[in-house]
Amino acid sequence: MMKLTDEQQAILDGAQGEVLAKVMKTLVMYGETFGAEKMVPVTSKYNHLVTSFGLKMLGPVYELMDKLIEAGAVSQQKFSVDPRPVDKNVPANFLQNLIFNKIMYSKQDFYEEQLNKLGLMEKDAFTCACYLDEVGNVPKKGEVLSWAESSAVVYANSVLGARCNRNSGIMDIMGSVVGYVPYFGLLTDEGRKATWVIRIETEKKPEAQLLGSAIGMKVMEDVPYVFGLDKWLGTELDEAACSYLKDFGAATASNGAVGLYHIDNLTPEAKELGEELIAQDANVYVIDDAELERVKNNYPIMWKDKDAKPKLCFMGCPHMSLEQLKTWTDRVEAGLKEAGNNKVVIPTVFTASKPVLREFEKTEYAERLKKTGVITSYICPLMYMNNPLCGKMPVITSSNKLRTYTTSRYYTDDEILVQITKGGK
Amino acid sequence: MREFKGRIVTPGTVTAEAVVSHGGFNTLASLQKALQFGDKTVTVGDQNNPDLYGKSILGKALCLPQTIGSTTGGLVLYCACSMERIPACMLFANHIDSLAAAGAILADVWLDNVTMPVVDCLGDEFLEYVKDGMQITIKEDGVVVVE
Numbered sequence: 001m002m003k004l005t006d007e008q009q010a011i012l013d014g015a016q017g018e019v020l021a022k023v024m025k026t027l028v029m030y031g032e033t034f035g036a037e038k039m040v041p042v043t044s045k046y047n048h049l050v051t052s053f054g055l056k057m058l059g060p061v062y063e064l065m066d067k068l069i070e071a072g073a074v075s076q077q078k079f080s081v082d083p084r085p086v087d088k089n090v091p092a093n094f095l096q097n098l099i100f101n102k103i104m105y106s107k108q109d110f111y112e113e114q115l116n117k118l119g120l121m122e123k124d125a126f127t128c129a130c131y132l133d134e135v136g137n138v139p140k141k142g143e144v145l146s147w148a149e150s151s152a153v154v155y156a157n158s159v160l161g162a163r164c165n166r167n168s169g170i171m172d173i174m175g176s177v178v179g180y181v182p183y184f185g186l187l188t189d190e191g192r193k194a195t196w197v198i199r200i201e202t203e204k205k206p207e208a209q210l211l212g213s214a215i216g217m218k219v220m221e222d223v224p225y226v227f228g229l230d231k232w233l234g235t236e237l238d239e240a241a242c243s244y245l246k247d248f249g250a251a252t253a254s255n256g257a258v259g260l261y262h263i264d265n266l267t268p269e270a271k272e273l274g275e276e277l278i279a280q281d282a283n284v285y286v287i288d289d290a291e292l293e294r295v296k297n298n299y300p301i302m303w304k305d306k307d308a309k310p311k312l313c314f315m316g317c318p319h320m321s322l323e324q325l326k327t328w329t330d331r332v333e334a335g336l337k338e339a340g341n342n343k344v345v346i347p348t349v350f351t352a353s354k355p356v357l358r359e360f361e362k363t364e365y366a367e368r369l370k371k372t373g374v375i376t377s378y379i380c381p382l383m384y385m386n387n388p389l390c391g392k393m394p395v396i397t398s399s400n401k402l403r404t405y406t407t408s409r410y411y412t413d414d415e416i417l418v419q420i421t422k423g424g425k
Numbered sequence: 426m427r428e429f430k431g432r433i434v435t436p437g438t439v440t441a442e443a444v445v446s447h448g449g450f451n452t453l454a455s456l457q458k459a460l461q462f463g464d465k466t467v468t469v470g471d472q473n474n475p476d477l478y479g480k481s482i483l484g485k486a487l488c489l490p491q492t493i494g495s496t497t498g499g500l501v502l503y504c505a506c507s508m509e510r511i512p513a514c515m516l517f518a519n520h521i522d523s524l525a526a527a528g529a530i531l532a533d534v535w536l537d538n539v540t541m542p543v544v545d546c547l548g549d550e551f552l553e554y555v556k557d558g559m560q561i562t563i564k565e566d567g568v569v570v571v572e
Contacts (some may be wrong), residue, residue, distance in 0.1 A: 022535065026534045026535070029530045029533070029534065030527060030530055033434060033521060033526045034523070034526070050496045050497050050500075051500060057460045057461045057504060057508075059504075060503060060504045060507035060508070060536075148496040148497075150494070150496045153496065166523050167496060167527065168498055168499025168500060168527030168528065169499060169500035170499060171499055171523075171527040171531070172496075220449055220491065254495065256493055257449065257494065257522060257524075300472050302472050386461065404454060404494070405453060405454050405495065407472075
């Protein structure tokens with residue numbers, strides 16, 4: 001049984017009303033399921049929520065949010081939230097627009113109003129990559145979070161050294177409504193120990209989202225300690241390394257259920273504690289180029305016509321960093337020059353948060369990218385793809401998260417570049 | 426016939442036909458089609474799950490190691506419970522994961538008249554033994570009978 005403080009017990013007993021008592025009961029049951037013996041305060045400045053979309057099917061969620069609002073049980077922290085599902089910049093035909101706005105996301109405005117009442121950071125705080133400096137929801141090492149969004153949780157734990165469990169949507173806001181979360185799993189030192197050792201033995205830099213996919217599928221929810229990646233990423237968390245780890249982590253979390261990884265000589269806890277982080281009798285998984293090829297070749301192709309010409313390319317799931325937008329501008333330009341083309345040959349959308357896009361617009365790269373024909377958007381590609389019309393479209397991506405949840409087809413970054421700049425030539 | 430002793434996460438007794446996933450059950454990828462587009466048979470849409478892809482899990486005893494994938498998993502499961510588009514029960518070989526636990530607990534605390542018994546910690550042997558179509562009975566004490 002969990003030991004509660006007098007204040008926590010009083011909330012559970014209804015001293016602050018029935019709704020708050022139910023919130024506390026939910027958190028206590030959640031903790032007890034995982035053997036938590038106490039609740040600990042949430043110490044980050046901001047929360048991050050996963051539910052950003054006004055999907056008609058999520059009626060029960062909005063009813064629950066209404067109960068919280070009516071009872072005054074709103075978040076004690078401001079929060080960011082995952083990306084919006086619709087953006088008029090992204091190509092969509094009349095029927096798709098009708099389905100998006102009138103059927104699927106007809107509750108979007110209503111839900112955004114709920115988010116405002118509950119504690120949204122600011123009107124453009126919609127992104128899965130909330131931890132980027134431009135967005136400003138950057139927790140410090142050791143802080144306790146009540147976040148959801150699998151790719152953000154794994155980044156906060158691994159790259160920033162914050163402490164957060166893989167909370168579900170709804171559970172995320174409940175933690176910041178009462179200000180406490182149950183102490184178990186990735187909040188504890190023991191829960192942050194690696195039970196898998198991964199040895200990277202590739203001859204070339206492994207593709208971030210392919211490597212993450214291979215590891216996620218192998219270790220599922222366990223914590224991996226990765227040797228050999230510092231050879232390719234270096235030993236400092238510079239912008240390029242952080243962008244790589246953002247994409248790598250998203251793939252471990254969506255293709256498996258990883259909430260924390262350690263990269264030898266690179267991520268903060270691995271630098272501080274090294275192999276002390278590896279649990280006794282840890283399993284070992286060796287990854288070479290052949291293993292990555294095997295994993296990639298096993299992805300099912302969900303297109304009806306496997307030889308169809310791609311109609312759309314999405315990059316940026318999770319949302320791209322400023323560094324990635326700049327790097328990809330250079331790459332697309334070089335690719336087009338080599339192919340003798342002026343503009344991309346497949347409609348291509350790069351997705352990033354509004355704050356990152358605003359900073360990008362201030363650089364000379366923005367105009368150059370525009371000239372290549374690439375569109376930028378703050379949309380969530382996953383939400384865009386989740387309907388029967390888009391589901392039938394041959395869409396390509398180098399996001400292993402997008403591949404997992406939709407019918408989009410995965411290609412490596414290099415392959416994507418060829419596809420969008422040269423096409424079938 | 427074999428019996429397996431597990432831990433009760435949310436209580437209840439039920440008898441249903443088994444449907445088995447040997448890999449992790451990706452809640453969002455599996456259920457989004459059923460919830461979003463009115464598929465009342467709750468056909469699993471997760472392309473990465475060869476055991477379940479294209480099969481209905483409505484009213485079945487869903488046997489699985491754990492759930493995986495997006496952290497919307499818990500609220501998706503909560504909505505599925507609210508809409509009664511759910512398996513008859515969920516039986517986990519492993520310790521239940523945080524997302525499935527959230528969904529089951531949210532339904533238990535916040536929804537009236539919805540029962541989906543959940544038992545975890547049934548062990549690897551459970552998942553090796555149970556096959557699609559077998560009959561599953563959950564008893565009050567968390568014992569799961571497979572026959």
